[in-house]
Every structure is written in C-alpha cells, then in structure tokens.
Amino acid sequence: MAAYLARRVVQALFVVLGVTIIVFILLQLLPGGPARALLGPRATGLQLHEFIVANGYNKPVWQQYADYIDHLVHGNLGYSYHYNQTVNSLLAQDLPKSVLLVGLSYVVSLLIAIPVGILQAVRRNKPVDYALTGVSFVGYSMPVFWLGILLVLIFAVNLHLLPPEAPQGTSIGAVLSQPAGLILPVATLAIVTVAQFSRFMRSSAIENLVQDYIRTARSNGLSELAILFRHLLRNSLIPIITLIGLSLPAVLSGAVITESVFNYPGMGLLLWNSATVRDYPVLLGFTVVVGVATVAGSLLADVLYAVVDPRVRYS
C-alpha cells in the first residue's frame, strides 16, 4: 500500500507539472500577446516595450516558465492585469462560489442518479429502464445553454416561481442569502450530469446483482428492499467514488457555460471574461488550481477505494 501510494503521488506530481507545461504552451500561442491585449490598439511602441520588460515577457520562454513555477511553489499564482489584483485574491473571492455551485449540483445529481441507476438495474431491459435511459440522455444531450434558458423561460418567465438570474454579490455570504436564485443554475448543471452517474450506477448494480452474496442474502430470506439498500447499494457505490473525481474537469466546463447563462459571479464567469481580454495569469492560475484539484481528487479516490472496499489490495 505504502509503495503504491508513493508511486501514485510521484505520478500525480508529474501530471501537475504536465498541466502547467500544457497551459504555458497554449498561452504562448495567443496572438498579439498580453501587452497588446491590455494596452489596446492605440498603445505606442514604447508603452508596449515598457509593459513587456516590466512583466518579464522579453525573457526566453523557458526562463518565463521557470519564474512561473518558482512563484507557484511559493503559493503565488500571479497578478491579473485586467482586474489589477493578485490571482490569489480573485480566486479566493470567486472560487468558493463555484465550489458551492458545482458541489450542490453534484449532490443533487447523485441523489437522483443513485436510486435511478439501481431501479434501472433491477428493472433491466423493461419499459421503466428504457424510459429512464431515454430521459436521462435527453438531459445529457441538451446543450447546457439551451437547458438553462429553457428552465428560466419555464420557471421564471412563465410560472414566476424563481428568479431568472443567479444570486449577485462578491461574497459567498451574499450568494447564500439568496438561495432561490441558486435553484435554477444548480438544476441546470445537475440535469446534464445525472446521465453519467446513473449509467455507471446502473451497470455497477447490474454487475453486483449477479454476484453470489446477493443470492446468499436472498436465500437467507432477506426482504428485497434490505438486499438493495444494505448490500447492493454499498457495493455498487464504489466505482462512483472514482467517477466523481474523474468528472470534475468536465463538470467545470459545464459550469463555465452555466455561470455565463445565469450571470453567476463564479470562477467560470471570471474565466470567460479573462479569456476575452487575454488575462494570462488568471487563465493559468485557474487551470493549475483545477488541475491540482483533479489530480488530488483521483488520488484521494484511489485511497478511499482501499478504505471503503477491503477486498482491494494494492501491491
């Protein structure tokens, strides 16, 4: 276990390094460079030159990368030209709001997907199974922006039940004080993620349903509900742990669109705004944070795996 863990940690470090290299390469591709993007088309050559020197863009690329890594190791994610703030403070301000949105939608999505997946497994290849497969795939197949606007149209414009816009405010406290505004963004993100969890839950449950321990439980006279909830649920949930970590980057991609549909003041909106003004340090900072979170998440999932399921032994 210790040796396995050590190997996974080393692997994870390389992946994080890879993330920084890839993003750095991507950002080198941007035309015009940050000086032109920030100072605008009417900036003089001297102004551009001063900006480039002041921010170290005249150094060789590898030197710029080394500087960046050096700052990163010291917990400094850089400085945003556009917002005139450190990336750390921008992230500190907006990240919790996105964590709230994404976290809530994961919870909602799992609360729907787990029972649905089990029901589908039990009623496999029956009309109920087909119907639920169809419904969950409709949610998955809808472009996120359409789904969001459709929900606004139904619940805000026609029924006047919910506000059309996400909660506004810079602090997470302000967002939390308007919970009604959170419902539609969370629902949007949850609906598009339900399908992937319910599909895995379904096939995981199907695989477990044919195992000996279920047959034993049945022959011991346990009620069908007890079998489902005490035995099947626990064992079928194990693969979902890995999936939560693996799906994080994809869900965050969905969050970028959801946040822009509902004007939700989170990371996604910040990222989109930063991309349009080519605010390099914010893009880099965001990506590194997400990369580390994803890598740490899958590492944690592997460890949890061994804790939750004593049959798993790493050599």
Add this chain to the structure above:
Amino acid sequence: MTLVRDYEAEPGNATAQEARHGGTGSVLRLVWSVFRQNRLAVIGLGMILFMVLFCFVGPLLYHTNQVQINMSAVTRPPSARHPLGTDNVGYDVLGRLMLGGQSSLEVGFAAAILASLWGTAWGAIAGYAGGWLDAIMMRVVDSILAIPYLLIVLILATVFIPTIPVLIVVIALVSWLATARLVRGETLSLRVRDYVLAARGAGVRNGRIIFRHIVPNVIGTIVVAATFSVADAILLLAALSYLGLGPPPPAANWGGMLSDGLTYIYDGYWWLVYPAGLAIVLTVMAFNFVGDALRDALEVRLQRR
C-alpha cells in the same frame, strides 16, 4: 458536457465474442444480431441515417437561398412557403437546418476520425513500448484530462479563426484521450500474446507489429470510442457557438442556429429554437445509444477473455 463513459460490456448481455474464429462475414452478422436486440440503438441508427440523408440529400430536393439575406421576410412563422418559417435575416429555417446539419455532422465525424487515428497511434505505441516512454506518454494524457476541455478549446479557438477545418482539429485535440487510454490498456495485454511474441521472434519490425498485429485487434474499442466522440463533438461545437467561437456566418451549424434563436425566445419565435435544438438532442442521443449497443456487440473489454 462530455460524459465519463463506461466502456465495459454488461454481464449477461449477448456478445459477439464467440464468432471471432469464423470469417469476417460471420463476425459482422453476429455483431448485427447482438446490436439489433437493443431497440434504442436500432432507433438511434435509423435516426443517424435520417439526419445524414436530411442534411446531405435534402438540399438537392428542397432548394432555398442560403447565401443572400432577405430583410423583407424576417422571422416569418411557419407557412406553406416556409415550412419552418424564416430566421432573423430571412433565411428559410428548414433549408438552414440542412445546411447547419452538414457542418455539425462534418465536424462531428471528422473530429472523431482524427481523434481516433491519433489516439490509437498514441495508445498503441505507449502500451507496446512500455517503461519510461509509456509513463511519459500516459502522463501527457492525464495532464490534458485534468484541464477542463472548454478552457483548451476556448484558447485555441481565440488563437485561430474558427473555420470548419480549424474547429475539427481543435475539437479532435481534446477528444483523443479516451481512445488513447483504452487502446493502451488493451495493447498491454495483447503485446504478451503468443502471436505477437512469434511475430517478434520472426524479426518483424515493431511498427509493423503495432499496426498489423495489435491495432486490428482493438478495432472494436476504437469504433465504440469514436461513436461517442461524434456526439461529444457536436455538443462541443454547440457550446463554442454559444460562446461566439463557432464558424462565422454565412456558415451555419445547429449550435449556432440554436444560440442565435435563443436571443428571440422571449418574442415567441419558437421555430428559431426548437428545430435546431431538437436536431442536436436527437443526433447526440442517437450516437450515444448506438455506442452503447456497439460496446455490447463488440465486447470492448478484451482483457476479460
């Protein structure tokens, strides 16, 4: 959204394994016999065929002007002359749907094929080489997977003018990772098979072993992953169009039509929203159902054997 997918065939479902020792014809027959048991997939296949015919043959039968705008006939509701009405610059929506579908399907198919080729080569080489090369190549895959794909696509689409060929390459760049991982996993188990060892013993070059002896045996996995990729590429193109990074007019695609139409949704111009939206949903669902059934029919996980 891109789904994290389950590539394992379900236990108890019929699979086409047993026919592998027969001729090519019998394998295909068996794959089809398993495939058609899945009703959703058969419907999905029908839907894909319908969409391809609709988009590529439709314009030959239903002629509309999709080049010049017509400001004297904007946002007309459906009528005998325009079965699905006209859009905000006077294009016939039904004809536009065919034209837009061409782009969406072309991007979907081309990106999936490109991603499959690259992913297969990457995965097979990594798996066959093993050791350090494998470790480095797979860490590259892990690294790209850890970055939200929308960020990569966003940056690339702002760098290059988003024409159709550029979008195909950009979308392929974030779509090859699943294929690479799956092919590598199967290559690991194939490279120690007797027939590979025999080929190596006979002095066959590594490149030839990979592409003549290993890749043909993972073709099932590649096809399944490619099917899912088409669905994801169509959705990704729609998301890019919403963010203003889709192919610029007069080119059309379903996602662009949908996001343009949504600007008018509060005016009640439903024909600008639902035809394009439904086309996306139906096509994406169809490819997912077909992928699911192919996975069972081709029994993707070779390791199980």
